[in-house]
Amino acid sequence: xxxxxxxxxxxxxxxxxxxxxxxxxxxxxxxxxxxxxxxxxxxxxxxxxxxxxxxxxxxxxxxxxxxxxxxxxxxxxxxxxxxxxxxxxxxxxxxxxxxxxxxxxxxxxxxxxxxxxxxxxxxxxxxxxxxxxxxxxxxxxxxxxxxxxxxxxxxxxxxxxxxxxxxxxxxxxxxxxxxxxxxxxxxxxxxxxxxxxxxxxxxxxxxxxxxxxxxxxxxxxxxxxxxxxxxxxxxxxxxxxxxxxxxxxxxxxxxxxxxxxxxxxxxxxxxxxxxxxxxxxxxxxxxxxxxxxxxxxxxxxxxxxxxx
Amino acid sequence: xxxxxxxxxxxxxxxxxxxxxxxxxxxxxxxxxxxxxxxxxxxxxxxxxxxxxxxxxxxxxxxxxxxxxxxxxxxxxxxxxxxxxxxxxxxxxxxxxxxxxxxxxxxxxxxxxxxxxxxxxxxxxxxxxxxxxxxxxxxxxxxxxxxxxxxxxxxxxxxxxxxxxxxxxxxxxxxxxxx
Numbered sequence: 001x002x003x004x005x006x007x008x009x010x011x012x013x014x015x016x017x018x019x020x021x022x023x024x025x026x027x028x029x030x031x032x033x034x035x036x037x038x039x040x041x042x043x044x045x046x047x048x049x050x051x052x053x054x055x056x057x058x059x060x061x062x063x064x065x066x067x068x069x070x071x072x073x074x075x076x077x078x079x080x081x082x083x084x085x086x087x088x089x090x091x092x093x094x095x096x097x098x099x100x101x102x103x104x105x106x107x108x109x110x111x112x113x114x115x116x117x118x119x120x121x122x123x124x125x126x127x128x129x130x131x132x133x134x135x136x137x138x139x140x141x142x143x144x145x146x147x148x149x150x151x152x153x154x155x156x157x158x159x160x161x162x163x164x165x166x167x168x169x170x171x172x173x174x175x176x177x178x179x180x181x182x183x184x185x186x187x188x189x190x191x192x193x194x195x196x197x198x199x200x201x202x203x204x205x206x207x208x209x210x211x212x213x214x215x216x217x218x219x220x221x222x223x224x225x226x227x228x229x230x231x232x233x234x235x236x237x238x239x240x241x242x243x244x245x246x247x248x249x250x251x252x253x254x255x256x257x258x259x260x261x262x263x264x265x266x267x268x269x270x271x272x273x274x275x276x277x278x279x280x281x282x283x284x285x286x287x288x289x290x291x292x293x294x295x296x297x298x299x300x301x302x303x304x305x306x307x308x
Numbered sequence: 309x310x311x312x313x314x315x316x317x318x319x320x321x322x323x324x325x326x327x328x329x330x331x332x333x334x335x336x337x338x339x340x341x342x343x344x345x346x347x348x349x350x351x352x353x354x355x356x357x358x359x360x361x362x363x364x365x366x367x368x369x370x371x372x373x374x375x376x377x378x379x380x381x382x383x384x385x386x387x388x389x390x391x392x393x394x395x396x397x398x399x400x401x402x403x404x405x406x407x408x409x410x411x412x413x414x415x416x417x418x419x420x421x422x423x424x425x426x427x428x429x430x431x432x433x434x435x436x437x438x439x440x441x442x443x444x445x446x447x448x449x450x451x452x453x454x455x456x457x458x459x460x461x462x463x464x465x466x467x468x469x470x471x472x473x474x475x476x477x478x479x480x481x482x483x484x485x486x487x
Contacts, residue, residue: 002388002389002390003387022390025390025391026390026391029375029377029378029391029392029393029394032393032394032395033378033394033427036394036396036427036428037399037427037428037429038426038427038428039427040427041378041379041424041427042378042379042423043378043379043380043383044383046384047384071378301378304383304384305383305384305388
């Protein structure tokens, strides 16, 4: 039978390799469905999903909402900026109030690492982590790995470099877990101040030179400089960062092989990635976005079938 | 467990020929006809029918694979099998659709198939062809237009279809009863 081992998606860390493969196989089916003339299936017609976003988001939120609607779920949206959170309500109270209105699944983004884990322990609904602080962002890692599998045939044995702000990136941590579970080799690359101290213990390679990282890898996943999370000065200026760690088309063309370029978005054009590189044939950034809907449909569908 | 043979290889062959003759009677030159096999097991039968019609009237009728997993009415109520490939490389708009499955039991799969099909256009006509019709077991008002063999069964029994295309040695169809 085909079921996930979990009834929540809190992080890639909790998933088995079999779970990830099941999500990919299910996403294959949904990808063909979202390319059909009528893109909607009735699977989740008796399920209500709350999208609870305590942090800003465009892509993830639209992607989740589309995925829910294509599965025929009822959707309620909640964002912290326009809610009673401003009046001092606690996280648990907020969510319990939403659940009292008979909601079956909660998709949550929160600035505090572990917030979805806390929620999953206290409420009777499937919880999907849509990003918790600098901790994990599981659906992003799944769609990244899925896009690599689609482009290169498989993830196993591939060399993937994560380049940029590793310290503040939940995408980086989830990617490391997902890629390793699927048998890829992972490298992190960035200025020493933006590499977490204990990242070596996760069994990844560390590289300070972006040039060497590009020469080594099959896939470069470029991460955004998260200025909003940086309370200290980690590098002298954005210009200097671009000079040493920015990737442009000229660099990609000067390699003696063709690599695949990814970015989880939003791109700071001209900072970590130049426009000519982002829009080049190396880039699969827009494929990532399309795959995001299929992956999220698969996750929602598989979790809806799990009792809490 | 008791195993009773319903159709052997020889009889199955005759049955498929008869079904194809009936299709020819109704569809003539098959100008606007398409075949849809239901995943996972109806597709083997659909391929057999397509092949036989090719031999009989020298015409390859377009064949699609329809998966109904996401259209089922029992999601979250019971264990559901993994989805299979859905591949319909043509529009169903104004086509005469021949829906093919191996066994017709409660009719719920066909109900879901009718629902799934509409995502590919509005067919002019839909017909149902099944190899085995398990009579008196229907939950819904659904009846086949072409039947290989109708059998009287109890809900506790099972029909087992073994086709060479599925990797079995010989084409055989069994009725299985658990005492």
